[in-house]
Amino acid sequence: MKTVGAARLADLPPPPAGTTGWPWTEESAPLPDKMPDGSDWPRISIITPNYNYARYLETTIRSVLLQGYPNLEYIIQDDGSSDGSVDLIRRYEPHLAYWSTEPNSGQPAVINRGMRRSTGSILAYINSDDYYLPGAFEAVALHFHQHPEADLVYGRCWFVDENEQKIGDHLGRLSSLDELLDLWDIWWCKRQIVQPESFWRRRIYETVGDFRTDLHIAFDYEYWCRMLTAGAVFQELNYATACFRFQPMQKTSNATRTAGEELAVVERWLWDKNVPLAAKRRRELQAQWFYHNCFLSTVENSMQRDESKLRRWTRVVFVCARHPQILAAPPFRTRLRTVMGL
Template identity: 45%
Template sequence: MRCPTLAELPPPPEGRTGWPWTTESPQLPDTMPDGGAWPRISIVTPSYNQGQFIEETIRSVLLQGYPNLEYIIIDGGSTDGAVDIIKKYKLWLTYWVSERDRGQSHAINKGFEWASGALYNWQNSDDILFVSALSSAAAIFVKHNAQLICGRRIIRTMTGSAQHVDPALNRDWWNYKLRRGIIATDASFFSAALHSQIGALDERMHYQFDVDYFTRALNCVERITITEQIFSLLMSHADQKTRQTQRSDEYEITKLRTPPASDNLLLRLLQRVARTRFHNFVLVVALPFLAKAKPKITYISFDWLTGRDIVTEI
């Protein structure tokens, strides 16, 4: 599906202006600059009682000006008006449903079962795609034959002001390999082939399914593309799931993914040291400082340390 124009969509609520209410991404030509077809991008939005935010999410996806979009919304049976908002935009949705599900990870898996694109992404119902994010991701995907594209995101307040921009370093391989740090799922795109290889999200998890998913991806991916381009905006608000679930986060990763303790005393000691605050200091303080001063050197080091082909768009 070609993305609709601003004039084709329902008018925004009164008083809402700017992106994605009264502005839109430029409409792209039918083919890429080299004459090739734009890769189909499949985006899934899981939703449950996010009527306050979901319209902004939907418009940010639909107003990308992209010629080959597949947009799927899986709602878990919202009762706060979110379904009425989804219905306003159903003409431009590839598929949508509102029915009870087993949680966010289950909803995302249901959405990807409908996907037929070459490049995947999911946007939660309080996330916002940045202007022209899809065209940028598609260009990187084609240029580098990318399996996993990690971009940046802006953290913003309810009033719309930016708090900060997540650094691309947060998406390094070591953070995930050692269960530390985060990858911005809303600012990351992954190939359909990679998704098929690593399998669905773990539906036993309700908080750390994204960390687990990208850990599995990074354990088998051959090519990671890190870009300084901004792909998304994350809304910081009091009801945000990640603000309320730190203990549950730690429990899920520890209970479901930590390997059993080794009988080897030395190995157990090394595992314990790897989970200390010293390790956290190195990843959270030292490496970001180095990345800011010498980004290319930092990513080249990751390339050598991990054995992965890490491509940088800096």
């Protein structure tokens, strides 16, 4: 597998007419051949899965290639696109370590193929509607070099709209398995890891293996659960590394399906006694899971059917009797008063 040196603007195809700024008319300055202490820069392998995202793909490609990073391995795995993506990838072929287009098999399977081909000591994947910010690879490589205990590093992520206008700024804050499993007070309360900001070492990849191909959205969340279960050390990097694009066609725009997959993933860990969780913390999270997955769904179904208060009370009492852990969930009493008109 070949590596790619730092590309310069003059080396790449000209940008589309009217595009300016990063990564069209601006680039990161090429890094020195060695790190500040004289060490070699670690090889960074980046995988981009793509399926019919030609509209955004070129931004992603250029944001990888224009990092000025001297030891880069960039792999693009197209999943059978029919929108011109393949022609676009071919334009950048001289700067890629590898690329292929194969019949559609789903995002996790495509990422797995790229990861298996990779040779870098630092790994990441970035979807073809997201992109990196200048200097990201340098900041990540230096952090890993200075913190040999770190297995996964996540940086600051900018939220952008479909036209690449910044609409938000995010830095996740979690480092333990019980924090990651807490969807309610941490993950869904803006302390989550946003996927394109994350980078991890090959050693943890070799420990946990592939992404699960039976998950449509939460496969990265489940992957991080496996990492922390295996003892991985997660660290934050207060440096803007990537942009997450909000656009109409993205899978995560389906909030109900995303939450459903995450709840299904969490269920396995919360009831597996081999998962290292303190007993009290396990009970707290199980109570939240029952509240969200059983109590709220019961209430919402009753309200959608416009059932009488008596019928709704009956349903609520039944589900609470069946799953008494619900009573320990912090939002239970407030929500009960609201839905029952108390």
